[in-house]
Amino acid sequence: MDADVLVVGAGPVGLLLASELALGGARVLVLERRSDLAAEPIKQGEMGARSLNAPSVHALRRRGLLPNVRNAALMWWDPNDRPTAPPSDDEPPPFAGHFAGIMLRADRIDFEDPDLAGHEDGAGVIAQADLERILGDRARELGVTIRTGVTVTDVRQTADAVTAVTEDGPVSARWLVGCDGGRSVVRKQSGIAFPGEDAESVFRLALVDMTEPEKLLPGGMHECEGGYYLLGGWEMRLRPTRITTIEPGTGIDGDRDAPMTAQELQDSIRRVCGIDTEITAIHAATRYADTTRQAATYRSGRVLLAGDAAHVHSPAGGQGLNLGISDAMNLGWKLAAVIKGEAEESLLDTYTEERHPIGAWVQDWTKAQAAITRRDPRTKALRAVLTDLLDTKAGTTYVLKKIAGVALRYGLPGGHPLTGKLVPSRLATDDAATDGRFVLATNDPILTDLAAQWPNRITTVPQSPDGTSLLIRPDGIVCWASEHPESAPEQWPTWLGRPTAGRLPVAAT
Numbered sequence: 001m002d003a004d005v006l007v008v009g010a011g012p013v014g015l016l017l018a019s020e021l022a023l024g025g026a027r028v029l030v031l032e033r034r035s036d037l038a039a040e041p042i043k044q045g046e047m048g049a050r051s052l053n054a055p056s057v058h059a060l061r062r063r064g065l066l067p068n069v070r071n072a073a074l075m076w077w078d079p080n081d082r083p084t085a086p087p088s089d090d091e092p093p094p095f096a097g098h099f100a101g102i103m104l105r106a107d108r109i110d111f112e113d114p115d116l117a118g119h120e121d122g123a124g125v126i127a128q129a130d131l132e133r134i135l136g137d138r139a140r141e142l143g144v145t146i147r148t149g150v151t152v153t154d155v156r157q158t159a160d161a162v163t164a165v166t167e168d169g170p171v172s173a174r175w176l177v178g179c180d181g182g183r184s185v186v187r188k189q190s191g192i193a194f195p196g197e198d199a200e201s202v203f204r205l206a207l208v209d210m211t212e213p214e215k216l217l218p219g220g221m222h223e224c225e226g227g228y229y230l231l232g233g234w235e236m237r238l239r240p241t242r243i244t245t246i247e248p249g250t251g252i253d254g255d256r257d258a259p260m261t262a263q264e265l266q267d268s269i270r271r272v273c274g275i276d277t278e279i280t281a282i283h284a285a286t287r288y289a290d291t292t293r294q295a296a297t298y299r300s301g302r303v304l305l306a307g308d309a310a311h312v313h314s315p316a317g318g319q320g321l322n323l324g325i326s327d328a329m330n331l332g333w334k335l336a337a338v339i340k341g342e343a344e345e346s347l348l349d350t351y352t353e354e355r356h357p358i359g360a361w362v363q364d365w366t367k368a369q370a371a372i373t374r375r376d377p378r379t380k381a382l383r384a385v386l387t388d389l390l391d392t393k394a395g396t397t398y399v400l401k402k403i404a405g406v407a408l409r410y411g412l413p414g415g416h417p418l419t420g421k422l423v424p425s426r427l428a429t430d431d432a433a434t435d436g437r438f439v440l441a442t443n444d445p446i447l448t449d450l451a452a453q454w455p456n457r458i459t460t461v462p463q464s465p466d467g468t469s470l471l472i473r474p475d476g477i478v479c480w481a482s483e484h485p486e487s488a489p490e491q492w493p494t495w496l497g498r499p500t501a502g503r504l505p506v507a508a509t
């Protein structure tokens, strides 16, 4: 065996997953077809800007990576930076996000909403290349080997092993995770179905020089007869001009990887808004679409999927990377525990059980946005109604909570309001979580004794003043929370496996 786990793809999801596996004690080999990890313009600067939502920021904080990410960020929203008064008529309204291009105003957010409390780190925007650099450095520090310039062409598995076929020969491991993006070879070669819908809209994004950019002003999203265009990014910069066109109902014709010409982009702008432009240089450009598909299962035997390999959808609303980061956090500790014999293989089934419904929700969320970007008269009328609704406090807060991922909850056993949720940062258990162990927050000596039955797997910290003892999984999810410690001996082994020291007490009292 070349490793315990082969991770195919060194995108953000593959790199984070590799670190999580290594933290859990697995030997990890990453195979990546790119030779130069930092080379793609679509991942750099404003072209590659990716927004990070609350669960992603939570994950980065718990692993001690947040300071580096914040240093590299293009922009960061501090939740304490709240608009105190509505803007005057000549000021642009404060931007808080969007739904299908319908702007959400920060001064319409209900900051008293309980789901929005406890996310003190806010959210940010970082170039994907910078995030990959930070995650790659971390993975190497943890002993992960990253082999670049290696393309996986096939995957074969037996009862005990899985082999990635590459142009340089076979590479084998006990497990393989496909983090190889939306056109995943791992998924296809493993025969995992990928049901869903074909693209309806095509997006063209480019950094360009043009002779009269002011023809397209002002910055921001424009709704036009033939579709939409977005000028500038979250910050309006005019040189080079950043333009995105969205053409509903067209799909991508021909070779989507062929270089974009000035003529193609000028034609697209004219079709969308009827404006003739002269583009003199294209610095970087890409096309993408709103194809919406999800793997029927995230596991087939010894092969698993995470990130875009498991789900693709429109990037509208910035969910894909965030979804993949939470996939990696969910899978990493579980697979490592199975490899080390600390958990039964059935623990891996909870990966699809927990993550597939969240992926399905994101598919619906982006499909709803695609639907209201259509340009027929009925959809335009519906969009106008929705625009009014989103201009209310309740409407803005509802959408913002969905985008921010603050309402995430898995259906885990146990009735406590925190069970199945990300542990709130106010409970201050983060410093104990950098090594990827379970964290037990308690002052109860019986629970502390119980934790000793799993030596080296649980870090115990004092419980917060609100009196609840919590067991927090390595992915930051509260898996047991109760004022009644007697349920612990029965419920903890679901996540921790059989105890490896001492005897499990019949019941803690």
Ligand SMILES: Cc1cc2nc3c(=O)[nH]c(=O)nc-3n(C[C@H](O)[C@H](O)[C@H](O)COP(=O)(O)OP(=O)(O)OC[C@H]3O[C@@H](n4cnc5c(N)ncnc54)[C@H](O)[C@@H]3O)c2cc1C
Residues within 6 Å of the ligand: 008, 009, 010, 011, 012, 013, 014, 031, 032, 033, 034, 049, 050, 051, 052, 128, 150, 151, 152, 153, 179, 180, 181, 182, 184, 185, 205, 288, 306, 307, 308, 309, 315, 317, 318, 319, 320, 321, 322, 323, 324
């Ligand atoms: C314009 C745009 C804006 C976006 N904005 C946001 C946003 O704001 N927020 C957000 O959450 N998401 C956003 N996304 C989505 C986000 O970029 C993706 O969801 C994310 O990159 C997925 O990460 P990944 O690691 O799963 O896959 P990828 O980033 O696609 O990485 C896959 C890796 O696998 C490698 N690979 C592929 N095939 C093979 C093979 N056969 N052998 C070896 N290696 C292989 C590739 O080279 C690549 O490095 C946006 C996407 C686009 C296009």
